[in-house]
Structure formats: C-alpha cells, structure tokens
Amino acid sequence: MSEQQKITIVQNILNANDGLAQQNRDQLLKARLFSINMMASPGAGKTTLIEKTLQAFTPDHRVLVIDGDIATTLDADRAAKAGASAIQINTGGDCHLDAIMLHRALSQVDLFNYDLLIVENVGNLVCPASFELGTERKVLIASVPEGDDKPHKYPGMYRGVDVVVLNKTDLLPYVDFNFEFFSKGLQVLNPNVQVIPLSCRTGEGLKDWFEWLGNELDEFRKNHC
Numbered sequence: 001m002s003e004q005q006k007i008t009i010v011q012n013i014l015n016a017n018d019g020l021a022q023q024n025r026d027q028l029l030k031a032r033l034f035s036i037n038m039m040a041s042p043g044a045g046k047t048t049l050i051e052k053t054l055q056a057f058t059p060d061h062r063v064l065v066i067d068g069d070i071a072t073t074l075d076a077d078r079a080a081k082a083g084a085s086a087i088q089i090n091t092g093g094d095c096h097l098d099a100i101m102l103h104r105a106l107s108q109v110d111l112f113n114y115d116l117l118i119v120e121n122v123g124n125l126v127c128p129a130s131f132e133l134g135t136e137r138k139v140l141i142a143s144v145p146e147g148d149d150k151p152h153k154y155p156g157m158y159r160g161v162d163v164v165v166l167n168k169t170d171l172l173p174y175v176d177f178n179f180e181f182f183s184k185g186l187q188v189l190n191p192n193v194q195v196i197p198l199s200c201r202t203g204e205g206l207k208d209w210f211e212w213l214g215n216e217l218d219e220f221r222k223n224h225c
Contacts, residue, residue, distance in 0.1 A: 024134025
C-alpha cells in the first residue's frame, strides 16, 4: 500500500468518525445532557476521580458513566457502586473509544433521565486524541508519577483538552517532578487550558475540580435548558 493510500484511508476513517461524533453531540444537546470525555494514561487515576466526583454530585445530579476498556467490567462496576448508572464498552483490543462505540452506548438509555454524562476513555495518551466522541468538554488527567515531560512528549493529547487535572500531588515530596517544566509544555500547546492540581488520596484540591465541573454544568444548563 502506498503512502498516499494510507493517508487517504486514515482521513476517511477520521472524517466518518467526526460525522458520527457530531450526531452524538446533537443527540446530547437535544437531551440537554452535559458530557465530558475523560482521558488519561493507565493508572493516572481516572476511575478514582470519577468515584470522588460521584460522591459529590450524585445526591443532586443524575449521572451516567460510560466506561471504555479493552476488557472486564471493573471500572463500570466501581462507577455503579459509587451511585451512577453505568455502561461498560469493551473495545476488544482497540486503544480508544470512537464515536460509533459511544453512539451505540447512548442508544441503550433514555438520555433525558440524566444531568451529567462522564465518558471514561481507554487509558492511552495517543489514540484517544484523534477520535472525537461528541462530548461537550475534554478532560485530561495527568499524574505526578508519570513525570513532568508528558506535555512535551504527547502534544496531540495535551493540545486538545479543556482542562488538565494533575493527580497524586501528595507524591510531590517523593518524586522528581518539575511543575514549571510541566506548565511550560502546557502553555506552548494550550495557552488557555486550566490546570487543577489535586490528590484523590488526601482530598486536597478536589473542591477546585468540583467547582470547575459544577460551573461548566451550570453554564451548559443556562445556555441549553
């Protein structure tokens, strides 16, 4: 296969995905359902942050969590135990969710019954950046143990998100992590991105995340409800 054929095929796949992502977005807007695509590398703390978020939001908000993983229902089980309605998508080896996977999951529920949709993407810092899902916001969870060079090494992921949560800040005294170097990489790629340092283990900074999410949810309701 020639290089031109490869490029054309990839473009066709991404164009088709973008078209279906727009359908997903329209469907979510029609249901007045605020949605976030939560991305991270494996072990950064996506599922734990979702659990903490559900503890704070489920008393007053109806939350749907759609979990993407290569195998098992472990993450969806944790979300359901924390108080959400949960759907597990097993990708069967794919390193990301795409718009058609989300579309199929959305068709399984009445979206009008929920206030907030959290999509937990497959743990990966490469593929999820290329596949739009149709959510309202994109959230990236980084973590201190991953190192301060990740914005520099994975520009595609860090460039396209609305907020970066830096998790596991309780480990800063024990890990060689240069926050200035981390922030410099972010500023070059995504000058307006908001960074929320926190620790799911200690709870420090979680209120800032809850405030950001609550404000985004309120603004969405104001504009679409």
